[in-house]
Amino acid sequence: MASISEWYAGKNVLITGATGFMGKVLLEKLLRSCPDVNALYILVRPKAGQSMSERVQDMMKCKLFDRVREDNPDFHQKIIPISSELTQPGLAISPEDVQTLTSCINIVFHCAATIRFDEPLKHALQLNVIATQQLLSLAQQMQHLQAFIHISTAYANCNRRHIDEVIYPPPVEPKKLIDSLEWMDDSIIRDITPRLIGDRPNTYTYTKALAECVVQQESSKLNIGIIRPSIVGASWQEPFPGWIDNFNGPSGVFIAAGKGILRTMRASNDAVADLIPVDVVINLTLAAGWYTAVHRPKAALVYNCTTGGINPFHWGEIEHHVMSSFKRNPLEQAFRRPNANITSNYLINQYWILVSHKFPALIYDLFLRLSGQKPQMMRIFNRLHKAIGLLEYFSSQDWEWNSENMNMLMSQLSADDRKTFNFDVRQLNWPEYIENYCIGTKKYVLNEDMSDIPAARQHLRKLRNIRYTFNTVLLVFIWRVFIARSQMARNIWYFVVSLCFKFLSYFRASSTLTQ
Ligand SMILES: CCCCCCCCCCCCCCCCCCCC(=O)SCCNC(=O)CCNC(=O)[C@H](O)C(C)(C)COP(=O)(O)OP(=O)(O)OC[C@H]1O[C@@H](n2cnc3c(N)ncnc32)[C@H](O)[C@@H]1OP(=O)(O)O
Numbered sequence: 140m141a142s143i144s145e146w147y148a149g150k151n152v153l154i155t156g157a158t159g160f161m162g163k164v165l166l167e168k169l170l171r172s173c174p175d176v177n178a179l180y181i182l183v184r185p186k187a188g189q190s191m192s193e194r195v196q197d198m199m200k201c202k203l204f205d206r207v208r209e210d211n212p213d214f215h216q217k218i219i220p221i222s223s224e225l226t227q228p229g230l231a232i233s234p235e236d237v238q239t240l241t242s243c244i245n246i247v248f249h250c251a252a253t254i255r256f257d258e259p260l261k262h263a264l265q266l267n268v269i270a271t272q273q274l275l276s277l278a279q280q281m282q283h284l285q286a287f288i289h290i291s292t293a294y295a296n297c298n299r300r301h302i303d304e305v306i307y308p309p310p311v312e313p314k315k316l317i318d319s320l321e322w323m324d325d326s327i328i329r330d331i332t333p334r335l336i337g338d339r340p341n342t343y344t345y346t347k348a349l350a351e352c353v354v355q356q357e358s359s360k361l362n363i364g365i366i367r368p369s370i371v372g373a374s375w376q377e378p379f380p381g382w383i384d385n386f387n388g389p390s391g392v393f394i395a396a397g398k399g400i401l402r403t404m405r406a407s408n409d410a411v412a413d414l415i416p417v418d419v420v421i422n423l424t425l426a427a428g429w430y431t432a433v434h435r436p437k438a439a440l441v442y443n444c445t446t447g448g449i450n451p452f453h454w455g456e457i458e459h460h461v462m463s464s465f466k467r468n469p470l471e472q473a474f475r476r477p478n479a480n481i482t483s484n485y486l487i488n489q490y491w492i493l494v495s496h497k498f499p500a501l502i503y504d505l506f507l508r509l510s511g512q513k514p515q516m517m518r519i520f521n522r523l524h525k526a527i528g529l530l531e532y533f534s535s536q537d538w539e540w541n542s543e544n545m546n547m548l549m550s551q552l553s554a555d556d557r558k559t560f561n562f563d564v565r566q567l568n569w570p571e572y573i574e575n576y577c578i579g580t581k582k583y584v585l586n587e588d589m590s591d592i593p594a595a596r597q598h599l600r601k602l603r604n605i606r607y608t609f610n611t612v613l614l615v616f617i618w619r620v621f622i623a624r625s626q627m628a629r630n631i632w633y634f635v636v637s638l639c640f641k642f643l644s645y646f647r648a649s650s651t652l653t654q
């Protein structure tokens with residue numbers, strides 16, 4: 140049987156969401172490990188004042204593509220951008236482009252989605268469900284289509300504790316919801332959203348569950364595979380360790396902790412942190428594409444792409460490794476020395492928010508005001524609290540995913556394919572991965588130079604000295620205001636000091652006796 144890269148040779152691939160985090164890694168891996176692929180058609184929209192072509196040009200300059208560029212400087216010739224806005228009727232693809240796609244595409248990877256947790260329901264439905272439906276209709280017109288791979292999320296069914304590799308009944312029939320939301324105005328939709336999403340935490344997981352149902356409805360007409368990654372993190376090995384380009388999920392938390400801004404967060408120390416490296420997800424996705432096309436399973440196969448059941452690691456361990464990594468490789472211009480703790484206790488967390496977030500923010504803003512600058516720290520903390528508030532649902536509990544199809548797929552791969560498209564997370568060394576992840580956030584998200592680390596360390600030493608000075612001043616102030624002015628406070632103070640002396644002399648005496 141042909142190897143995976145031999146199967147992709149000569150194929151025309153369609154990718155949605157290719158400008159996103161996972162789409163880019165998919166594009167890169169296809170170009171690097173399947174160099175004989177014929178063409179990669181990518182659906183792209185103009186954005187932020189940039190045309191479609193400008194965006195694609197920019198993307199190809201990204202460091203992620205360095206290895207591909209080395210192997211084949213003309214790799215861009217294989218990438219064919221197609222203008223498309225997924226929220227528009229017909230995905231806003233021109234009739235000529237529809238003609239091209241329907242006549243040549245062999246495999247579709249549908250990665251595009253809105254992954255925001257606070258997305259208004261109508262928009263999340265439009266992009267995650269209706270666009271998926273429209274893409275499936277387009278796929279049905281493709282004359283040479285061999286597989287359709289849909290990227291879902293392991294949390295689509297996070298209202299369950301144990302999640303099998305099956306498509307669960309949807310919370311509501313997608314068509315009924317689409318029809319009802321069409322005539323409702325935004326304020327009514329906002330009011331009924333909590334009732335609709337029920338025991339799911341946000342519109343993202345809700346609409347991703349509906350999308351799976353929409354995909355299943357087409358599964359008798361197409362060869363379909365559904366990939367359900369858990370929390371996708373920086374790359375493990377490919378194209379190089381630690382590649383990451385966004386603040387989503389844990390990355391923003393790591394950065395905020397590394398900058399010394401985030402000091403406390405609600406998370407359970409013992410809960411499994413189901414992170415999965417992006418290159419693992421992409422290797423599995425490409426292998427699933429090959430398997431779906433070659434073996435044509437009767438029903439859509441779902442692949443839970445998770446680590447918890449195979450090589451578990453916990454939030455408490457993540458906290459420890461993130462903190463020690465940022466102490467070794469500090470971020471530039473940290474607000475305070477990195478020292479974040481997680482707790483599952485609501486009240487303890489609120490106490491630390493007050494003492495370690497709001498109080499320093501107030502003082503810093505006061506300092507900014509006094510020096511004629513605009514206060515900003517309180518605003519930053521308010522945004523941070525909103526963001527981590529949305530993540531706490533996922534860091535405070537754990538889930539069990541069955542990953543039999545991932546194991547089955549691995550068993551179908553040749554020894555060479557298992558190396559080239561490695562998704563065996565048993566080999567993942569977590570401390571090393573977390574170290575590379577933290578360095579990756581520094582280098583690729585914050586664009587900081589590793590050669591500035593000595594200066595960053597010096598800055599942390601300066602912060603430590605400021606803290607010692609501040610604590611001393613605070614102590615003297617408390618002494619002056621409370622102790623020196625009130626007889627009762629003085630008495631209590633002398634009582635505490637004499638008690639300490641008594642204890643000290645007792646221990647000194649008992650240690651002399653035992654010698
Ligand atoms: C204590 C330290 C030790 C650590 C141990 C404990 C760690 C616990 C971590 C727990 C993580 C759990 C993660 C679970 C996620 C599982 C969910 C399932 C996985 C998926 O299927 S999808 C991927 C997950 N999706 C997300 O993460 C999206 C979440 N983000 C949002 O919904 C919105 O961005 C948010 C947070 C509501 C903010 O919206 P808004 O205020 O409108 O801001 P923007 O998004 O427009 O961003 C503006 C600007 O800020 C940057 N940004 C965004 N988030 C952060 C951040 N957290 N920190 C810093 N900066 C951030 C963003 O890039 C924008 O920058 P620009 O330069 O582009 O303007």
Ligand SMILES: NC(=O)C1=CN([C@@H]2O[C@H](COP(=O)(O)OP(=O)(O)OC[C@H]3O[C@@H](n4cnc5c(N)ncnc54)[C@H](OP(=O)(O)O)[C@@H]3O)[C@@H](O)[C@H]2O)C=CC1
Nearest residue numbers: 156157158159160161224225226250251252292368370371
């Ligand atoms: N990141 C994670 O932790 C996880 C992600 N997933 C799933 O993986 C997939 C990819 O996620 P990820 O790469 O992280 O997400 P990103 O937000 O990085 O990328 C989303 C992609 O979708 C495109 N897109 C969004 N809206 C539109 C639109 N209206 N028209 C055209 N394109 C649009 C974006 O294009 P543009 O650049 O123009 O905005 C971008 O290319 C998603 O399906 C997500 O649900 C699953 C589990 C975890």
